[in-house]
Amino acid sequence: MPMSQPFKDRLFPHLPAIVAHYGTPFHVYDEAGIRETGRRLKEAFADIPVFREYYAVKALPNPSVMALMQDMGFGFDCSSVTELMLARKLGARGEEIMFTSNNTSPADFAAAAAEDGCILNLDDITLIDKVPRMPELICFRYNPGARRQGNDIIGKPEEAKYGVSHDQIVEAYRQAQAKGAKRFGLHTMLASNELHYSYMVQTSAMLLELVDRIHAELGIDFEFINIGGGLGIPYLPGIDPLNIQAMGEEITALFVDFKDRNGYCPALFMESGRYMAGPHGVLVTRAINRKNIYRTYIGVDACMSALMRPALYGAYHHIDVLGKDGGAGTEVVDVVGSLCENNDKFAVQRELPVIVDGDILIIQDSGAHGHAMGFNYNGKLRPQELLLGQDGTVRLVRREERPEDYFATLQFEDKVLRL
CATH class of the missing domain: 3.20.20.10 (Alanine racemase)
Structure with missing residues (x-):
């Protein structure tokens, strides 16, 4: 469901500082x-x-x-x-x-x-x-x-x-x-x-x-x-x-x-x-590209390797744009990632506030089957996870994947079976 108001109140005022400190994208749990x-x-x-x-x-x-x-x-x-x-x-x-x-x-x-x-x-x-x-x-x-x-x-x-x-x-x-x-x-x-x-x-x-x-x-x-x-x-x-x-x-x-x-x-x-866990996690991502062809596409720096439910099930995940409520205008867009797959979409023909590069999008209800279902197609690396604590802290609870993680399974002892 759209994230609870208490979760918004705990998170949204601090998101600019969290984004500046950790970068995007990330899942954050409440x-x-x-x-x-x-x-x-x-x-x-x-x-x-x-x-x-x-x-x-x-x-x-x-x-x-x-x-x-x-x-x-x-x-x-x-x-x-x-x-x-x-x-x-x-x-x-x-x-x-x-x-x-x-x-x-x-x-x-x-x-x-x-x-x-x-x-x-x-x-x-x-x-x-x-x-x-x-x-x-x-x-x-x-x-x-x-x-x-x-x-x-x-x-x-x-x-x-x-x-x-x-x-x-x-x-x-x-x-x-x-x-x-x-x-x-x-x-x-x-x-x-x-x-x-x-x-x-x-x-x-x-x-x-x-x-x-x-x-x-x-x-x-x-x-x-x-x-x-x-x-x-x-x-x-x-x-x-x-x-x-x-x-x-x-x-x-x-x-x-x-x-x-x-x-x-x-x-x-x-x-x-x-x-x-589901309602108590969100995927925070930044708009990095705007493409106008037959539709308007908002490209973000996360992709479905961080949240594949929309691609897998056609599932709906509500999206907020930080600091924008639509009062200055809305438009119908697809919110998409960078995978070489056409179903790499977080929203399809969704009415959202007008988004420009640099805007922060909050994709909701990612606390279950979000990071857990991630994968590495195209060599994409899964994002970091943060925990918003009751004590007023935000801490890293899983770092982002790095290229050396992706290549780690290519380091092994040579094993050859001669037939």
């Missing part, structure tokens, strides 16, 4: 906003005996931002060995980490088991026989297939590559139990950037019903259900945000009913990434 969202999330589920957010590292894998999540009591949801390494470098261990991978390799399993392990969330029933040693606590990712509808980003569950099917799920727990598992969790993730909270309530109900079914067949109790991520943010102006309070109230009622029927209450886990 500590105060992240902490406020975390507080609201915990408050919404405070009446469930055990609630925990496992921050989805893939959304924004910056250790300084991850440290904020850890300070709020959150765990980490990791989907790769590198993300496991990031979490463990911050001191996270064991059940503070959930490892949700897919097409998991032997090397991945070895990494998951290292350093006090983690909660292993298996994506496929065939992986049971590939786990070197079945942990005491095991979780499976459930895919309900045609029993549920996904949304535009993830698509139909029956077409998704993720999860154990409905017909396999009881057998998966039976096999894990036979191999020594004694503690159990259940996970699913069916939607991405979902703004209708009732969808997440329905997902919670679905998992609690499945817990009842598995218990009836196998006699096992579940320590937790994990409703995954997918909590949405309104990128477009005028769209209502997710009603986290109503979501919390209705899911809590489901848990109260479950406890009344079963005599115990599993923990509720979720793995929000976009919801936690």
